[in-house]
Amino acid sequence: MRSQEVEKLRVKSRESRVDKPLGPRLSTLDSRLSTAQSEIPRGVYPEQTAEILRYAQDDSEWARNDRLPAGDRQTSPKEQFIPRIETEIAGIRFQNPVWTASGTFGYGKEFSTLVDLNELGAIVVKGISPKPMEGNPSPRIYETDSGMLNAIGLQNVGARRFLDEKLPFLRTLKARCIVNVFAYSTEDYVRCIEILNPGEGIAAYELNISCPNTRCGGMVYGSDPKLTEEVVAACKKAARYPLFVKLSPNVTDITVFGRAAEAAGADALSLVNTFVGMAIDVETRTPRLWNVTGGLSGPSIKPVAVRMVYQTARAVKIPVIGLGGISATEDALEFFIAGASAVQVGTANFYDPRTSIRIVRGLRDYCRKKRLHLSEIIGSLKIPGRATPKGPEN
Helix, strand or coil, X not given: CHHXXXXXXXXXXXXXXXXXXXXXXXXXXXXXXXXXXXXXXXXXXXXXXXXXXXXXXXXHHHHHHHCCCHHHCCCCCCCCCCCCCCEEECCEEEXXXXXXXXXXXXXXXXXXXXXXXXXXXXXXXXXXXXXXXXXXXXXXXXXXXXXXEECCCCCECCHHHHHHHHHHHHCCCCCEEEEEECCCCHXXXXXXXXXXXCCCCEEEEEEEXXXXXXXXXXXXXXXXXXXXXXXXXXXXXXXXXXXXXXXXXXXXXXXXXXXXXXXXXXXXXXXXXXXXXXXXXXXXXXXXXXXXXXXXXXXXXXXXXXXXXXXXHHHCCCCEEEECCCXXXXXHHHHHHHCCCEEEECCHHHHCCCHHHHHHHHHHHHHHHHCCCHHHHCCCCCCCCCXXXXXXCC
């Protein structure tokens, strides 16, 4: 009789696992331990009692685990670690640190049927100038080994049309809107920002200083520290919203320009912009791009970009936003560990528009697995055995 009683309780316990709605199952199974204990018949031997309670405990734990993601099946709800991956830059809170880079994601709406834009931390729209620009003739893009050359020519609708036609949609999103701004004179930079200032829904400006100053013999703003200070100071004075400065990598020491922008009032730095490159068709002996040269981006530039982010983050006190060759979660993590407070995904958007979303989810999974919040990862590079890395090996 005793063995039959034990078997009945086993069956009763196991029946709860049959495919039933999860809600009722959870409401009953959490009390199974106490219920099973009260149902044990008198005279059952201690080892049989233990067996009955073990089955009841298994059911209860199974139900709890069924509510958790696959990676956390061994952790109860009270112990589950929920990482915080939001980031704050210049007083602006971003729901996550993964943004799309200027010039690779249009004005956002073009990708709305392919990607849930509300999962992004921010959308950095393509460069906006005071007046509309048509851009360069074709060919404007050329694929390289592990990258891409582009010479689009900063084609855009202009500041006024952006406010009227593009910003209303961007205002509806959870993702922040950052407006990339460019011009060919300090006066035009300021004029563009003044036109944009009334726009509600703009979180910040990103100043593209990789443009030639036509009034200074064509010298690129981002290649001369004095010009960098000049344009950043003028724009900061005019700007209604925080000012992020996008640095050019085509310099000898990028930290010099980071400090110059910081001294002039920049609220954050984003780096790196594209590297100047060139490709030639050997059959025709002509350039692959109409513009002859173009901006190189993609995985091939990532190691250099990570190094520049690391150096700049150590040289300035304002936040750094990293970009350059990011196409996977591990790439983004390298930038965070090097010191970036946020990252931007660029070239990968051309072949996989969902890259940014995958990185957001991958970052959350990594943080949960390591039981770390984003703030604990930023700038966490460990260099065993020495405080400062040596120079390149010969």
